[in-house]
Amino acid sequence: MITEQSITPLLQETQLASASVRQLTDEQKAALLHRIADLVLTNAALILTENGKDLDAVPDGDPKKDRLLLNEKRIVALAASLRAVAQLPDPTGQLLVERTLEQGLQLRKIAVPLGVVGVIYESRPNVTLDVASLCLRSGNACVLKGGKEAYYSNTILVELIHQALREAGVPEAAVSLLPPDRSVVQELLTATRYVDIIIPRGSESLIKFVRQHSLVPTIETGAGVCHTYVEQSADLEKARDVVVNAKVSRPAACNALDCILVDEAVAPRFLPMLVADFTKWNVEIFADETAYPILLEAQYPLLQKAQADDFGREFLDYKCAVKVVSDAEEALGHIQAYSSRHSEAILSQNTVLIDRFLSKVDAATVYANASTRFTDGEVFGLGAEIGISTQKLHARGPFALEKLVTEKWIVVGDGQTRW
Amino acid sequence: MITEQSITPLLQETQLASASVRQLTDEQKAALLHRIADLVLTNAALILTENGKDLDAVPDGDPKKDRLLLNEKRIVALAASLRAVAQLPDPTGQLLVERTLEQGLQLRKIAVPLGVVGVIYESRPNVTLDVASLCLRSGNACVLKGGKEAYYSNTILVELIHQALREAGVPEAAVSLLPPDRSVVQELLTATRYVDIIIPRGSESLIKFVRQHSLVPTIETGAGVCHTYVEQSADLEKARDVVVNAKVSRPAACNALDCILVDEAVAPRFLPMLVADFTKWNVEIFADETAYPILLEAQYPLLQKAQADDFGREFLDYKCAVKVVSDAEEALGHIQAYSSRHSEAILSQNTVLIDRFLSKVDAATVYANASTRFTDGEVFGLGAEIGISTQKLHARGPFALEKLVTEKWIVVGDGQTRW
Numbered sequence: 001m002i003t004e005q006s007i008t009p010l011l012q013e014t015q016l017a018s019a020s021v022r023q024l025t026d027e028q029k030a031a032l033l034h035r036i037a038d039l040v041l042t043n044a045a046l047i048l049t050e051n052g053k054d055l056d057a058v059p060d061g062d063p064k065k066d067r068l069l070l071n072e073k074r075i076v077a078l079a080a081s082l083r084a085v086a087q088l089p090d091p092t093g094q095l096l097v098e099r100t101l102e103q104g105l106q107l108r109k110i111a112v113p114l115g116v117v118g119v120i121y122e123s124r125p126n127v128t129l130d131v132a133s134l135c136l137r138s139g140n141a142c143v144l145k146g147g148k149e150a151y152y153s154n155t156i157l158v159e160l161i162h163q164a165l166r167e168a169g170v171p172e173a174a175v176s177l178l179p180p181d182r183s184v185v186q187e188l189l190t191a192t193r194y195v196d197i198i199i200p201r202g203s204e205s206l207i208k209f210v211r212q213h214s215l216v217p218t219i220e221t222g223a224g225v226c227h228t229y230v231e232q233s234a235d236l237e238k239a240r241d242v243v244v245n246a247k248v249s250r251p252a253a254c255n256a257l258d259c260i261l262v263d264e265a266v267a268p269r270f271l272p273m274l275v276a277d278f279t280k281w282n283v284e285i286f287a288d289e290t291a292y293p294i295l296l297e298a299q300y301p302l303l304q305k306a307q308a309d310d311f312g313r314e315f316l317d318y319k320c321a322v323k324v325v326s327d328a329e330e331a332l333g334h335i336q337a338y339s340s341r342h343s344e345a346i347l348s349q350n351t352v353l354i355d356r357f358l359s360k361v362d363a364a365t366v367y368a369n370a371s372t373r374f375t376d377g378e379v380f381g382l383g384a385e386i387g388i389s390t391q392k393l394h395a396r397g398p399f400a401l402e403k404l405v406t407e408k409w410i411v412v413g414d415g416q417t418r419w
Numbered sequence: 420m421i422t423e424q425s426i427t428p429l430l431q432e433t434q435l436a437s438a439s440v441r442q443l444t445d446e447q448k449a450a451l452l453h454r455i456a457d458l459v460l461t462n463a464a465l466i467l468t469e470n471g472k473d474l475d476a477v478p479d480g481d482p483k484k485d486r487l488l489l490n491e492k493r494i495v496a497l498a499a500s501l502r503a504v505a506q507l508p509d510p511t512g513q514l515l516v517e518r519t520l521e522q523g524l525q526l527r528k529i530a531v532p533l534g535v536v537g538v539i540y541e542s543r544p545n546v547t548l549d550v551a552s553l554c555l556r557s558g559n560a561c562v563l564k565g566g567k568e569a570y571y572s573n574t575i576l577v578e579l580i581h582q583a584l585r586e587a588g589v590p591e592a593a594v595s596l597l598p599p600d601r602s603v604v605q606e607l608l609t610a611t612r613y614v615d616i617i618i619p620r621g622s623e624s625l626i627k628f629v630r631q632h633s634l635v636p637t638i639e640t641g642a643g644v645c646h647t648y649v650e651q652s653a654d655l656e657k658a659r660d661v662v663v664n665a666k667v668s669r670p671a672a673c674n675a676l677d678c679i680l681v682d683e684a685v686a687p688r689f690l691p692m693l694v695a696d697f698t699k700w701n702v703e704i705f706a707d708e709t710a711y712p713i714l715l716e717a718q719y720p721l722l723q724k725a726q727a728d729d730f731g732r733e734f735l736d737y738k739c740a741v742k743v744v745s746d747a748e749e750a751l752g753h754i755q756a757y758s759s760r761h762s763e764a765i766l767s768q769n770t771v772l773i774d775r776f777l778s779k780v781d782a783a784t785v786y787a788n789a790s791t792r793f794t795d796g797e798v799f800g801l802g803a804e805i806g807i808s809t810q811k812l813h814a815r816g817p818f819a820l821e822k823l824v825t826e827k828w829i830v831v832g833d834g835q836t837r838w
Contacts, residue, residue, distance in 0.1 A: 238834030370832030413789030
């Protein structure tokens with residue numbers, strides 16, 4: 001493990017290598033990913049041995065262990081995922097604008113690779129292949145900063161990628177694995193000369209650190225504080241199913257429900273309808289002052305009075321805030337104040353109110369009569385995603401292959417000047 | 420002048436007002452800009468009086484004076500520019516994606532306003548109207564931090580905007596002018612809750628400060644270190660005209676030429692061809708060791724030996740670096756190392772080399788056989804621009820009205836869930 005050493009020479013090499021990746025054709029890029037998939041399968045035993053070294057360092061029972069773990073089944077899935085990315089359409093080369101300017105200049109704008117993508121992530125070794133495959137597919141080089149605990153797993157995976165790159169005549173530095181030290185992060189975040197974009201994948205604290213220290217433009221794939229508003233005209237049976245799904249189907253996901261807003265006209269009927277399912281899933285409810293007595297009377301077992309900071313909170317757990325509102329305006333106001341602008345839903349049969357909600361709510365994804373759990377690159381038809389962007393520049397919502405590009409203006413003339 | 424006071428309440432109001440601006444129709448937004456143009460014309464005398472107060476504070480002969488100055492002619496131009504923006508197509512509302520997902524969910528992606536745009540700029544009062552008009556046209560609210568020296572001019576212009584907003588039933592806070600104190604900048608740069616994007620317009624040091632301190636995503640409209648490569652097959656007469664134009668037509672512009680790269684095979688013929696024009700315009704040349712004796716023999720009067728840091732330098736003046744290269748590879752390598760990725764040109768008749776240059780050079784705009792001076796939103800057919808972006812996310816090259824938007828995913832269902 002190299003430490004305390006500048007990573008700038010490596011970043012420089014990666015930037016030089018990015019020129020080679022950029023020149024690859026659609027077919028060459030797809031073939032490269034299929035070759036990596038082959039190598040991953042034929043070297044499964046070696047990968048498992050190296051992964052074992054990482055696992056040995058983690059005490060039994062630590063939840064990290066499952067995040068780190070690779071096994072035969074997961075390796076097969078990794079290879080399948082590489083082949084799936086290989087089959088996605090090449091996002092580069094598209095002609096975005098074409099026009100002739102006044103003096104006869106030919107103007108075109110085309111989609112081109114970003115160049116060098118930096119990704120900082122934590123323990124899951126599958127991220128190494130996910131990110132490398134998306135970057136290579138889109139003609140980008142990448143710099144990977146994985147977690148210390150996945151050192152041996154990441155190293156063998158990147159060695160296999162390097163083998164495929166060598167065979168394809170592309171410099172190995174096209175996919176560079178950084179030493180797994182925190183100390184290199186600062187250098188990476190200020191390498192504006194060599195790195196075009198940085199994507200932090202992981203905990204809120206990692207994302208916050210990157211946002212505060214990066215001079216390189218970043219895409220934030222941040223927290224989801226998601227609301228579902230049960231408007232009084234809603235079909236309450238369907239509303240119950242949607243709310244239960246949004247809360248319990250995968251509470252650790254960023255698109256999971258955090259706060260139910262319900263019209264006061266239907267709260268006394270609707271809230272008791274949640275009791276059976278929420279009790280089954282052990283969902284802890286933080287109820288506002290109007291919802292509390294209703295749920296108390298319905299004998300909901302896991303009931304607490306909501307504190308101010310239970311609103312605007314991303315629970316990532318079997319926990320849920322509930323607030324009764326007097327009308328759609330109050331619901332919209334609450335969402336405006338507390339949403340993290342990830343995924344927001346209205347359940348209603350009033351088309352005027354639905355349109356108003358979809359138009360007024362400022363979020364990456366807005367829903368009418370569906371679970372917020374659908375926010376996902378694969379589900380939206382974009383293929384594998386790097387994350388869900390909650391910022392507004394460049395990519396909003398599922399951040400997938402199609403957005404790993406930038407634009408380039410090309411002007412061809414015959415000696416034109418502009419005085 | 421209010422100082423030392425938190426600007427957060429004002430930012431909050433602006434964010435609330437952004438919801439009103441977002442709801443305006445195409446026609447309402449256009450009418451609003453025409454109304455501001457009317458008010459600017461009918462209040463020309465008042466504007467000139469207030470502008471005079473700003474001018475009085477600047478000593479005669481200071482170049483700031485011209486940047487600050489408004490006169491009848493400039494006011495007419497301001498109004499015309501407002502009307503031109505009014506006539507640009509509304510960039511919001513476009514349907515970008517439409518598909519039906521597996522479970523019958525209707526998915527759409529549409530272009531929507533960003534929300535609140537923050538702009539930090541320096542002394543020119545015309546920026547106030549430029550930015551406000553582009554933001555309002557695209558359905559955005561904006562927060563303006565102008566220079567202290569333009570305080571009276573900016574204040575009267577924003578008062579006229581407020582009058583038009585009031586008449587249109589839009590809260591005045593949709594266009595908010597911040598106190599002209601440096602102290603408010605830090606608060607603005609960390610207001611991630613209320614401001615969606617910050618654009619610094621001005622000097623390199625302002626841009627650097629914003630990049631280092633902003634937690635709000637920014638668009639850098641940065642420096643242009645622009646090269647023009649005279650390849651040996653170039654039509655040298657045309658090459659001379661292009662090079663002279665790129666250097667002298669407006670040297671203070673970011674798209675002006677900074678460094679000529681010339682093939683050694685043609686350097687002895689080409690460089691002396693520049694002598695007449697460059698002498699006329701008093702262009703100071705910083706020549707590398709091969710170019711120096713050629714220009715010395717041609718008796719170029721303003722000749723110096725280039726120092727290492729003359730390459731990669733943005734001159735913004737009648738100054739130019741010259742380097743002789745052995746071939747296109749060396750030219751590409753030099754550009755890769757020294758370009759600020761703004762505008763780069765090749766002058767050549769070799770179509771293979773032209774294609775190689777246009778494809779390999781990593782810059783916002785690449786040219787074959789034309790002056791880099793064409794890099795401009797108006798020239799490219801985009802209408803008024805906020806600046807030229809040299810970063811790769813969101814907007815690259817001319818950053819105009821069409822990019823003052825983000826995307827929003829809209830999902831409409833009938834009770835669908837995802838387990």
